[in-house]
Amino acid sequence: MEKTTEIKTKQDRLYTKPSLWSKIKTSKRIAPYVFVSPFIISFLVLFLYPMIQAFIMSFQSILPGQVTFVGLSNYERLLTPNFYTALQNTTIYVILTVIILVVIPLILATFLNSRLLKFRNLFRASLFLPALTSVIVAGVIFRMIFAESDAAVANATLEFFGFEPLEWRYGSVTAMFLMVTLASWRWMGVNVLYFLAALQNVSEELYEAADIDGATAIQKFFYVTLPSLKPVIIFVSTISIINGFRMFEESFVFWETSSPGNIGLTIVGYIYQEGISQNDLGFGAAIGVVLLLIIFIITILQLKFVGAFKDD
Amino acid sequence: MNRIYLGLAIIPALVLAACGGDGEEEDPEDTEVFGTDDGEATELTYWTFQQLHIDLFESAVDRWNEENPDDQVTLVAEVFPYDQMHNNLRLALQSGEGAPDIADIEISEFGTFLEGEPQFESMNEYVEPIFDDAVEERFEIYAQDGEYYGTPYHIGATVMYYNTEIMDEAGVDIDSIETWDDYVEAGQQVVNNTDSMMATVETEDDFGYWAMVSQQGSDFFDENGDLTLDNGINISTLQFLQDMVYEHEIAEPAPGGEHHAEEFYGYMNDGGAASVLMPMWYMGRFTDYMEDLEGKIEIRPMPTWEEGGNRTAGMGGTGTVVTNQTENPELAKGLMSEAKISEEANIALWTDLGFDPPRYSVWDSEEVLEDNQFYQFFGDDIFDLLAELTDEVEALNVTPDTASVANELNTNVFNEAIRNEGDPERALNDAAEAVRSGATD
Numbered sequence: 001m002e003k004t005t006e007i008k009t010k011q012d013r014l015y016t017k018p019s020l021w022s023k024i025k026t027s028k029r030i031a032p033y034v035f036v037s038p039f040i041i042s043f044l045v046l047f048l049y050p051m052i053q054a055f056i057m058s059f060q061s062i063l064p065g066q067v068t069f070v071g072l073s074n075y076e077r078l079l080t081p082n083f084y085t086a087l088q089n090t091t092i093y094v095i096l097t098v099i100i101l102v103v104i105p106l107i108l109a110t111f112l113n114s115r116l117l118k119f120r121n122l123f124r125a126s127l128f129l130p131a132l133t134s135v136i137v138a139g140v141i142f143r144m145i146f147a148e149s150d151a152a153v154a155n156a157t158l159e160f161f162g163f164e165p166l167e168w169r170y171g172s173v174t175a176m177f178l179m180v181t182l183a184s185w186r187w188m189g190v191n192v193l194y195f196l197a198a199l200q201n202v203s204e205e206l207y208e209a210a211d212i213d214g215a216t217a218i219q220k221f222f223y224v225t226l227p228s229l230k231p232v233i234i235f236v237s238t239i240s241i242i243n244g245f246r247m248f249e250e251s252f253v254f255w256e257t258s259s260p261g262n263i264g265l266t267i268v269g270y271i272y273q274e275g276i277s278q279n280d281l282g283f284g285a286a287i288g289v290v291l292l293l294i295i296f297i298i299t300i301l302q303l304k305f306v307g308a309f310k311d312d
Numbered sequence: 313m314n315r316i317y318l319g320l321a322i323i324p325a326l327v328l329a330a331c332g333g334d335g336e337e338e339d340p341e342d343t344e345v346f347g348t349d350d351g352e353a354t355e356l357t358y359w360t361f362q363q364l365h366i367d368l369f370e371s372a373v374d375r376w377n378e379e380n381p382d383d384q385v386t387l388v389a390e391v392f393p394y395d396q397m398h399n400n401l402r403l404a405l406q407s408g409e410g411a412p413d414i415a416d417i418e419i420s421e422f423g424t425f426l427e428g429e430p431q432f433e434s435m436n437e438y439v440e441p442i443f444d445d446a447v448e449e450r451f452e453i454y455a456q457d458g459e460y461y462g463t464p465y466h467i468g469a470t471v472m473y474y475n476t477e478i479m480d481e482a483g484v485d486i487d488s489i490e491t492w493d494d495y496v497e498a499g500q501q502v503v504n505n506t507d508s509m510m511a512t513v514e515t516e517d518d519f520g521y522w523a524m525v526s527q528q529g530s531d532f533f534d535e536n537g538d539l540t541l542d543n544g545i546n547i548s549t550l551q552f553l554q555d556m557v558y559e560h561e562i563a564e565p566a567p568g569g570e571h572h573a574e575e576f577y578g579y580m581n582d583g584g585a586a587s588v589l590m591p592m593w594y595m596g597r598f599t600d601y602m603e604d605l606e607g608k609i610e611i612r613p614m615p616t617w618e619e620g621g622n623r624t625a626g627m628g629g630t631g632t633v634v635t636n637q638t639e640n641p642e643l644a645k646g647l648m649s650e651a652k653i654s655e656e657a658n659i660a661l662w663t664d665l666g667f668d669p670p671r672y673s674v675w676d677s678e679e680v681l682e683d684n685q686f687y688q689f690f691g692d693d694i695f696d697l698l699a700e701l702t703d704e705v706e707a708l709n710v711t712p713d714t715a716s717v718a719n720e721l722n723t724n725v726f727n728e729a730i731r732n733e734g735d736p737e738r739a740l741n742d743a744a745e746a747v748r749s750g751a752t753d
Binding site for chain 2: 062
């Protein structure tokens with residue numbers, strides 16, 4: 001009799017008094033938070049904190065041993081000719097890259113998806129290769145191709161066709177051409193991949209139905225393929241806009257921090273120049289805050305315009 | 313389905329944002345360790361952007377350890393790319409950690425490092441005693457409120473390097489060139505009689521222009537630090553450079569944009585131009601990159617603007633500092649003095665680097681006069697010339713906005729005036745406006 005009571009109390013201890021730790025371990029309410037915590041923590045530490053800090057810094061003058069609040073002074077100084085140049089360069093760059101990096105990959109992907117094309121996998125792989133290359137290395141090669149001398153590849157080609165050689169790195173039009181070309185070359189393959197993935201999800205039945213209705217290949221592209229790809233087009237154009245506005249390397253590899261007549265100056269390049277090279281971190285932060293607003297507004301407008309917020 | 317893709321859209325954007333710095337190397341290009349490594353020695357670090365400079369510290373560490381057996385040092389010398397070194401140092405000093413004990417800072421960057429409270433150790437106790445024996449102006453650059461923070465590498469006396477082979481072909485006697493008018497006249501002879509240009513004008517660097525401005529007693533800032541970028545002398549000097557290119561047609565924009573570009577070295581080496589205006593320390597670039605010119609280059613003073621005018625200007629210059637983050641300030645300062653201020657150091661500046669050393673007393677020393685690659689390349693009267701010129705070196709006024717001026721010159725001003733034949737006055741006015749509007753009060 002005594003023995004059974006002892007067992008019973010033991011069981012009581014086991015089942016009625018779980019420790020706090022085991023409570024937490026098995027709680028269905030806490031577990032989800034544990035699983036999302038890596039994202040939340042990295043978001044707080046790596047995104048929210050720097051963002052708030054940058055916002056505060058944009059109202060400060062920051063020098064070693066002397067950090068003072070200067071009100072709106074950094075924002076008042078913002079409207080310099082160089083800022084407008086940077087904004088203009090970046091905007092043109094964004095427009096060009098978005099057009100090129102949506103239209104051409106879309107067409108290429110359609111071809112690559114066709115069963116009529118031979119060596120499809122070889123083409124896919126080679127188109128993707130530039131994305132794996134370091135932009136610095138690619139930039140060095142591009143600089144050599146587009147060097148001033150008549151012997152450089154680009155100028156030699158121009159001469160072969162009877163044109164005058166160009167000073168590629170010194171004209172504003174050719175400068176934009178260089179940056180857009182480098183970016184297009186680099187990201188083309190990645191975007192082709194997105195479109196290819198989406199194309200494989202387009203139902204065959206739609207094409208069969210179109211065939212029965214007597215649609216031509218062009219009609220099928222515009223009335224079947226394109227509407228099915230709309231979400232991917234939105235996705236690709238959104239990341240192209242964001243990447244375009246925060247472009248830095250494509251300009252850096254051609255001119256490093258200063259380009260003739262600021263033809264290669266971008267907004268992020270301007271942050272680097274003012275904030276770091278010229279030791280004006282507060283001013284750099286102010287430019288950063290403005291850039292953040294620009295990207296935010298444009299992305300929201302673009303998503304609203306294409307109807308991405310509406311439910312299907 | 314849209315929702316899913318929108319969510320997807322954010323992921324690569326975030327990932328890419330996180331990888332924003334890809335391709336940017338954090339490691340130094342080269343690391344060398346000098347001195348004893350027996351565990352007893354104190355370790356110091358030294359950052360530079362110029363590989364050549366570390367040779368100076370190697371010999372200094374040897375001398376120091378020999379003279380101070382109880383106070384041995386090990387020096388870790390790290391070479392970074394130019395921008396990266398300055399930016400890392402700025403951020404390290406700003407945040408209060410991560411800075412080396414000793415660092416090099418280039419002249420146009422130096423001003424921004426003196427903003428706020430300078431994060432450097434004062435070098436007065438080492439610098440002041442040698443002022444009688446040195447070109448003091450070159451120490452003033454790195455001073456603020458009576459504290460001398462930096463030590464120079466050279467006087468940087470600007471001179472004209474003539475390619476005598478081309479000059480002879482053109483029938484010009486370089487000793488007859490005394491004023492800039494003579495220079496233009498000689499240039500016309502060169503262009504008419506040879507396939508070479510007389511000169512090149514830098515469009516992405518300001519050594520030549522700054523030297524010609526400083527030579528006339530002008531500068532980009534006055535002694536009070538007020539901007540004088542668009543004053544009369546500076547405008548007429550820029551006009552003169554433009555005229556050399558478009559009116560007299562004796563000069564062209566430097567290939568590669570500057571006299572330190574690979575493109576320029578090749579061009580000059582092939583006899584592209586008959587002369588180049590650069591400081592004395594540019595000698596090393598000839599011996600390293602333009603070997604075909606050995607024995608053909610002669611050094612003369614700068615042409616003057618008027619008779620009796622200055623025939624040189626002190627140009628360029630990197631200041632070496634001891635940061636206040638060093639744990640061994642006395643040791644770091646002592647080692648820097650050994651490497652930069654001592655007589656041995658000044659001799660090494662010449663024999664190892666071909667720089668014109670700031671201390672007069674070493675100029676006639678046996679070691680300096682001993683034959684070396686620079687005498688072989690440029691003839692043996694280099695120090696006679698230097699002795700003649702040294703009194704004509706004007707001080708430069710470096711301010712926190714010097715970096716901003718250099719940036720305007722190298723992007724907008726030279727591009728507009730030299731490449732696009734725009735109005736020099738307007739180009740300088742616009743630049744001055746941009747510097748003023750961007751300046752902090």
